[in-house]
Amino acid sequence: MARTVNPQHTQALMDLLTQAPYFSLLGMRFEAMEPGYCRLTLPLSYARHGNAFGSIHGGAYSSLIDTAAYWAAYCDMDEDQGYTSLDLSVTNLGMAQAGTLVAEGRVIRAGRSICLAEATVKTAEGKLLAHGTSKLMLLAGKQSIRALLAAEGAPDLPPKFL
Numbered sequence: 001m002a003r004t005v006n007p008q009h010t011q012a013l014m015d016l017l018t019q020a021p022y023f024s025l026l027g028m029r030f031e032a033m034e035p036g037y038c039r040l041t042l043p044l045s046y047a048r049h050g051n052a053f054g055s056i057h058g059g060a061y062s063s064l065i066d067t068a069a070y071w072a073a074y075c076d077m078d079e080d081q082g083y084t085s086l087d088l089s090v091t092n093l094g095m096a097q098a099g100t101l102v103a104e105g106r107v108i109r110a111g112r113s114i115c116l117a118e119a120t121v122k123t124a125e126g127k128l129l130a131h132g133t134s135k136l137m138l139l140a141g142k143q144s145i146r147a148l149l150a151a152e153g154a155p156d157l158p159p160k161f162l
Contacts, residue, residue, distance in 0.1 A: 082143030
């Protein structure tokens with residue numbers, strides 16, 4: 001039976017994630033989260049994302065791919081299901097120096113214990129800069145959003161499913 005994801009839940013979660021320390025440090029913005037899919041953007045700043053050679057550091061691409069692939073799996077998980085990255089493989093295919101990067105993550109296959117997801121990083125104009133895959137291990141009852149919020153003393157989000 002297919003479940004309908006509550007858009008109020010995903011919006012509240014994306015707002016919360018955008019404020020998380022690492023995502024905020026890089027300037028990532030969560031734009032969409034739905035079953036099997038996540039999209040985020042990153043407005044580039046050489047002062048924040050630059051390497052010693054005048055272009056954007058490849059770690060920015062890796063962070064976008066890791067994040068987009070990870071959160072693409074979220075809406076397909078049970079409410080108290082947690083998961084963690086087991087493996088991340090990134091292929092850098094181009095360089096950017098300015099503009100906004102767009103990362104899109106998609107679930108390739110979700111099993112009972114392992115989920116395989118992929119993500120791309122492109123310029124706003126659609127030039128492919130990086131591609132990656134991520135293997136995620138499902139953790140029943142561990143690392144769930146509800147557990148995180150409780151540990152932080154933060155209020156709960158709206159229900160995940162309608």
